[in-house]
Amino acid sequence: MLKVENLRKTFSDVVAVDGVSFEVNRGEIFGLLGPNGAGKTTTIRMILDIIKPDYGVIKFDGKEINDEIKSKIGYLPEERGLYRKTKVFETILYFARLKGIEKKTALERARYWLKRFGLIDRVNSKIEELSKGNQQKIQIIISILHDPELVILDEPFAGLDPVNQELLKEVLLELRDKGKAIIFSTHQMDQVEKLCDSICLINKGKPVLSGSLTEVKSKFGKNTIHIEFEGDADVLKYLTGVKKVNIYPNYAEITLEDGVSSTDVLRELIKYMNLKKFEVKEPSLHSIFIDVVSRGVVQG
Numbered sequence: 001m002l003k004v005e006n007l008r009k010t011f012s013d014v015v016a017v018d019g020v021s022f023e024v025n026r027g028e029i030f031g032l033l034g035p036n037g038a039g040k041t042t043t044i045r046m047i048l049d050i051i052k053p054d055y056g057v058i059k060f061d062g063k064e065i066n067d068e069i070k071s072k073i074g075y076l077p078e079e080r081g082l083y084r085k086t087k088v089f090e091t092i093l094y095f096a097r098l099k100g101i102e103k104k105t106a107l108e109r110a111r112y113w114l115k116r117f118g119l120i121d122r123v124n125s126k127i128e129e130l131s132k133g134n135q136q137k138i139q140i141i142i143s144i145l146h147d148p149e150l151v152i153l154d155e156p157f158a159g160l161d162p163v164n165q166e167l168l169k170e171v172l173l174e175l176r177d178k179g180k181a182i183i184f185s186t187h188q189m190d191q192v193e194k195l196c197d198s199i200c201l202i203n204k205g206k207p208v209l210s211g212s213l214t215e216v217k218s219k220f221g222k223n224t225i226h227i228e229f230e231g232d233a234d235v236l237k238y239l240t241g242v243k244k245v246n247i248y249p250n251y252a253e254i255t256l257e258d259g260v261s262s263t264d265v266l267r268e269l270i271k272y273m274n275l276k277k278f279e280v281k282e283p284s285l286h287s288i289f290i291d292v293v294s295r296g297v298v299q300g
């Protein structure tokens with residue numbers, strides 16, 4: 001559906017986006033990832049035709065973005081801005097009108113989504129009376145109310161509690177199953193692991209890792225041990241044959257040096273700690289992100 005080819009954008013002496021290409025199909029969730037300032041929002045703004053690329057091509061079903069195509073796109077911007085004094089229902093209906101939705105349909109859809117997001121009892125509240133997370137949910141509703149074919153969400157999980165993150169995840173999967181294409185940018189790698197079919201990781205404007213999630217992860221090999229444990233984690237710092245270890249209170253991710261056997265590591269570990277889980281798999285996306293962004297590691 002959406003094809004982005006070799007995008008480039010500079011702002012005076014800053015190269016914000018440099019050679020970014022990817023494709024997103026209907027029924028697919030695509031993650032646009034990267035550290036702060038990587039160029040994600042700039043890429044999204046170019047797709048939405050808010051700013052023009054210096055170079056590169058953006059096609060939607062083979063056509064350049066025009067007003068008709070824009071009406072098929074839903075967008076949650078990075079800087080959320082709703083008029084604070086307006087009531088919830090009026091706000092949603094105002095945006096629905098802008099998108100040309102007939103009043104009856106707009107009312108029905110607004111009620112449906114407000115119920116879905118647990119906000120139906122707040123229809124008469126002013127936006128400023130809502131918490132930050134609830135305002136965010138209103139903006140999400142606005143971005144999907146016109147039933148867009150392509151949904152682009154800049155940091156949709158930011159500011160949502162775990163229950164609402166789960167709810168949003170459910171909604172995104174449902175939209176995907178209805179054949180919508182979804183692009184979202186995030187710093188929350190666990191959400192990416194749960195949701196995305198494919199990703200593009202941008203660093204300093206350049207794409208450094210892209211493809212299906214499975215492809216990307218398999219490039220980093222199955223040399224990582226995930227353990228859950230009880231007790232002192234100090235032993236993990238002194239294990240032999242370990243390239244890297246990320247230790248959390250009851251969980252750790254251990255990357256082995258080439259040729260080291262996971263069974264040997266298991267034997268060593270059970271001498272010193274009470275293991276609740278031991279699993280050999282690919283590194284987490286969180287750990288891949290850190291490797292690629294801070295250590296410049298690129299595989300394959």
Ligand SMILES: Nc1ncnc2c1ncn2[C@@H]1O[C@H](COP(=O)(O)OP(=O)(O)OP(=O)(O)O)[C@@H](O)[C@H]1O
Pocket residue numbers: 011014015016034035036037038039040041042043078
């Ligand atoms: N309008 C602008 N004028 C000048 N520089 C800009 C402008 N917009 C973005 N930039 C610069 O372009 C680079 C990419 O910014 P962008 O907002 O696209 O990053 P991002 O990946 O969305 O970051 P974050 O995760 O922090 O939101 C940054 O160096 C930023 O300072």
